Amino acid sequence: MFLLVYSARLNPRLGLAEWVVSAREKSTIMAHALDLEGTAKGLVALNLARSEPAVAPAAQLIHLNDQADFPTLVGIAHVLLERAPPSWIRVAVNGGRVAREYIPASDLAALAWLGDEFDAVLIEAHQRAVAPSEEDVRKRLGDAAELIVLAALRHAGRRPVHVALISNAYGYDIELRTADRTDRLEVKAAVRRTCGGVHVSRNEFDKSRLFGTEWRLVQVVFSTGALVRGPIGPAHVEEIRELPGASLRALAPLESNSFRWSESAEFRPPPEVWMxxxxxxxxxxxxPSER
Structure with missing residues (x-):
């Protein structure tokens, strides 16, 4: 971006194709290694540059075309993140801190050059981002997990009932009935870096105790790619694993003067109890992707 904006300042009468050629002719190895044409088209698509009748960078970039020092590159990052915020920005930044586990690995690597400015840049981008709320993102992953499990069971010839659509009072999401048994599945979603913990409501916990071996927790572990706005499918599912109700209940202390349930609790089952x-x-x- 710097090379393109710098070239536009030196040669303001260029068209799009000439603009790219001009930037590539700069005496730097990097100029020949980068996708300058794709970046130029991206700037135009984001309304950060005009290509007709002549190239003209947007006002936000005018002061970022003098020297390719670190402050200038950070300034460019601010402009890009404000104009095209990644869909994970709201869930990855919460309470004034950045949770790297919610950032896709490819994006994390691409932003690593920010160094000590990493958190500050993302926190500011979060403040300006037009993106789903953290609750929206969590709900979308949770809904996707339930739908993927339902589709999997139907594909296997089963006839699941999505009771979560009827009421939260069930204490589980999916029911599977046979002649002599009813399986009750509580479905949870996670990404790999957060799958060690599961939040269970008091009602879910009580229903696990009521239904005994019929109740179990099913965790769908997604890749971080599922956090990016777009369709979610089998390629995003890294693992599906289960936790018997008895194993969950064994982790909870008995209620006493020093312990009381609230609306929910976070459980961190040891790896060996998962199946x-x-x-x-x-x-x-x-x-389907969000509209």
Whole structure:
């Protein structure tokens, strides 16, 4: 971006193609290694540059074309993140701090050059971002997990009932009935870096105790790519695993003068109590993207 904006300042009468050629002719190896044409088209698409009748960078970039020092590059990052905030920005920044576990690995690597400015840049971008709230993102992942499990069970010839659509009072999301048994599945969503903990409501915990071996927790572990706005499908599912109700209940202390349940609690089951699920995602099923 700096090379393009710098070239536009030196040669303000260029068209788009000539603009790219001019930037590539700068005496730097990097100029030949970068996708300058794609970046130029991206600037135009984001209304950060005009290409006709002649190239003209937007006002936000005018003061960022003098010297390619660190403050200038950070300034460019601010402009880009404000104009095109990544869809994970709201869930990755919360309470004035950055939770790197919610940032896709590719984006984390691409932003690593910010160094000590990493958190400050993202926090400011978060303040200006027009993106889903943290609750919206969590709900979307949770809904996707339930739909993927439902589709997987139907693909396997089962007839699941999505009771979560009826009421939260059930204390689980999906019901599977046979002649002699009813399986009750509470579905939770996570990404790899957060799958060690699960939030369970008091009602879910009580229902696990009421239904005994019929109740179990199913955790769908997504890749961080599922946090980016777009369709969610089988390629985003890294693992589906299960936790028997008895294993969950064994982790909770008995209520006493020093411990009381509130609306929910976070459980962190040891890895060995999780079981690999037999639920396999339907390869043809996708959860549609947000409008």
């Amino acid at each position: 690999r699920s037999g639920i396999v995602p339907d390869p043809a099923f996708w959860v």
